[in-house]
Amino acid sequence: xxxxxxxxxxxxxxxxxxxxxxxxxxxxxxxxxxxxxxxxxxxxxxxxxxxxxxxxxxxxxxxxxxxxxxxxxxxxxxxxxxxxxxxxxxxxxxxxxxxxxxxxxxxxxxxxxxx
Amino acid sequence: xxxxxxxxxxxxxxxxxxxxxxxxxxxxxxxxxxxxxxxxxxxxxxxxxxxxxxxxxxxxxxxxxxxxxxxxxxxxxxxxxxxxxxxxxxxxxxxxxxxxxxxxxxxxxxxxxx
Numbered sequence: 001x002x003x004x005x006x007x008x009x010x011x012x013x014x015x016x017x018x019x020x021x022x023x024x025x026x027x028x029x030x031x032x033x034x035x036x037x038x039x040x041x042x043x044x045x046x047x048x049x050x051x052x053x054x055x056x057x058x059x060x061x062x063x064x065x066x067x068x069x070x071x072x073x074x075x076x077x078x079x080x081x082x083x084x085x086x087x088x089x090x091x092x093x094x095x096x097x098x099x100x101x102x103x104x105x106x107x108x109x110x111x112x113x114x115x
Numbered sequence: 116x117x118x119x120x121x122x123x124x125x126x127x128x129x130x131x132x133x134x135x136x137x138x139x140x141x142x143x144x145x146x147x148x149x150x151x152x153x154x155x156x157x158x159x160x161x162x163x164x165x166x167x168x169x170x171x172x173x174x175x176x177x178x179x180x181x182x183x184x185x186x187x188x189x190x191x192x193x194x195x196x197x198x199x200x201x202x203x204x205x206x207x208x209x210x211x212x213x214x215x216x217x218x219x220x221x222x223x224x225x226x227x228x229x
Binding site: 041 | 146151158183205223
C-alpha cells in the first residue's frame with residue numbers, strides 16, 4: 001500500500017533536547033511538507049521541499065530544521081531554540097508543488113510533548 | 116494574498132440531520148479549493164476538491180460542496196449525517212499562478228449526536 005508513515009506516533013522529550021521526527025513516503029511524490037497543528041489554529045507550514053536536496057522555510061520555520069537527501073524521506077528536527085514545541089506534527093506530500101491543483105496526502109502525525 | 120475563513124468552530128447536529136459547514140476565501144487570483152477531514156489523532160484525508168468546471172463537487176462519504184465565485188464561498192454539505200462523521204473538517208485554498216502554497220482554514224469540529 002502506498003502512503004506516508006510518520007514515527008513515532010507519540011514522543012516525549014525534556015526541554016533543551018533536540019528531537020527528530022521521521023517522515024517517509026512511497027508515493028513517488030516530488031513535494032513534501034511539514035505542518036504544525038495546534039488546537040483552533042488549523043495547520044501552519046513549517047518547511048517544504050519541492051525536490052531532493054532543496055527545501056524552503058514556511059511560515060513558522062524558526063527553531064526547526066529539515067533535510068531532503070532522498071525523495072522518500074523528509075525528517076524534521078525540533079531544536080531547543082523552538083520556544084513552544086509541544087504540538088501535533090503532520091507530514092504531507094503531493095505529486096508536485098508549484099501549481100496548486102494537486103491535493104496533499106498526509107501521514108498519521110506525531111504528537112510531541114516537551115516538558 | 117490568499118486566506119480562508121471557516122465561519123463556525125464547532126457544529127453540533129443530530130444523527131440523520133443535514134449539515135452545512137461554511138467556508139469563505141479571499142484571493143486575487145483564480146483558486147483551487149479543497150475540503151479535508153481529520154478523525155481524532157489522525158492525519159487529514161481529502162474529501163473533495165474544486166479545480167474548474169461544474170460548481171457542484173461530489174466527494175467521498177456522501178459529502179458535496181458548491182463553489183460560489185461571486186460570494187467567494189465553498190460550503191460543504193451532507194444531507195444526512197452519521198455518528199461516524201464526527202471529525203474536524205478543514206477548508207483549504209491554493210492559487211493557480213504557480214505559487215505552491217496551500218492555505219488551510221482553522222477547522223470546524225462536527226459533533227454528531229445520537
